[in-house]
Amino acid sequence: MLDQIIATKKEEVRLLEMPAPVAVKRVSLKQALLESTFDLGLIAEIKQASPSKGLLVETLDVKGIARSYQMAGASAISVLTDYPYFKGKKEYIKQVKDAVDLPVLRKDFIIDAKQVEESYRLGADAILLIAGVMEYNQLRELYEQAYELGLECLVEVHDEEEAHTLLQYIKPEIVGVNNRNLKTFQTSINQTELILPSLSKEAVIVSESGIRTKDDLIYLKNLGVHGVLMGETLMKATDRSKAIESLFANERTVR
Numbered sequence: 405m406l407d408q409i410i411a412t413k414k415e416e417v418r419l420l421e422m423p424a425p426v427a428v429k430r431v432s433l434k435q436a437l438l439e440s441t442f443d444l445g446l447i448a449e450i451k452q453a454s455p456s457k458g459l460l461v462e463t464l465d466v467k468g469i470a471r472s473y474q475m476a477g478a479s480a481i482s483v484l485t486d487y488p489y490f491k492g493k494k495e496y497i498k499q500v501k502d503a504v505d506l507p508v509l510r511k512d513f514i515i516d517a518k519q520v521e522e523s524y525r526l527g528a529d530a531i532l533l534i535a536g537v538m539e540y541n542q543l544r545e546l547y548e549q550a551y552e553l554g555l556e557c558l559v560e561v562h563d564e565e566e567a568h569t570l571l572q573y574i575k576p577e578i579v580g581v582n583n584r585n586l587k588t589f590q591t592s593i594n595q596t597e598l599i600l601p602s603l604s605k606e607a608v609i610v611s612e613s614g615i616r617t618k619d620d621l622i623y624l625k626n627l628g629v630h631g632v633l634m635g636e637t638l639m640k641a642t643d644r645s646k647a648i649e650s651l652f653a654n655e656r657t658v659r
């Protein structure tokens with residue numbers, strides 16, 4: 405599946421027409437995660453569908469969802485812009501930027517410099533870069549290009565080997581540990597515990613995927629991660645603000 409997605413992206417890149425830049429006020433994802441109102445920073449995700457779960461919601465009120473995430477205290481918003489696999493759209497980034505003040509992470513499969521420039525023009529504050537879907541030299545180039553444009557990167561790893569190799573190329577400021585095995589689509593939040601010792605102590609760490617309950621959050625907080633990225637659980641909630649409030653508010657963790 406991942407190979408197929410990357411093949412689709414290569415074709416998209418070939419056909420990409422650069423949009424005109426939109427005017428937005430950029431805000432820092434890293435800072436938002438560190439200054440979270442909760443014990444853990446929350447990157448709340450907007451996605452209509454996923455390859456593993458199919459359609460998550462029938463209709464998508466992008467601005468309304470963004471507002472309910474902000475109201476409940478999310479630190480940042482992740483927006484899927486891939487259409488073929490996640491039913492995302494590029495224009496959602498500007499819609500979210502217009503609706504809220506939170507940093508917006510563009511969630512897509514970015515493998516080419518053109519997509520980094522495009523993300524900047526679409527108004528994103530940060531982009532996702534996935535280790536394992538391109539050469540590490542390429543990842544480093546895209547990372548540097550992004551920071552030169554004033555975009556931050558969430559650099560995603562899936563296992564210890566990727567974490568080790570990554571550190572030989574860049575010292576990412578924000579690292580995402582994806583608990584989902586991209587080959588089997590299974591999630592296990594223990595993956596974060598396994599990989600954490602291989603990550604730089606200075607990096608801001610975000611645990612991604614398969615996070616559902618307050619117990620999951622307490623477990624991750626006690627591991628020492630700075631933030632979590634949640635998609636499906638929030639998208640499927642009938643009242644998204646309430647879901648965030650009951651998962652995060654007054655959260656007390658034991659060390």
Ligand SMILES: O=P(O)(O)OC[C@@H](O)[C@@H](O)c1c[nH]c2ccccc12
Nearest residue numbers: 582612613614615633634635636637
């Ligand atoms: O819906 P979940 O299980 O809460 O997971 C969200 C997020 O981690 C997931 O959407 C994701 C993580 N890395 C990605 C890379 C591409 C597309 C999607 C993703």
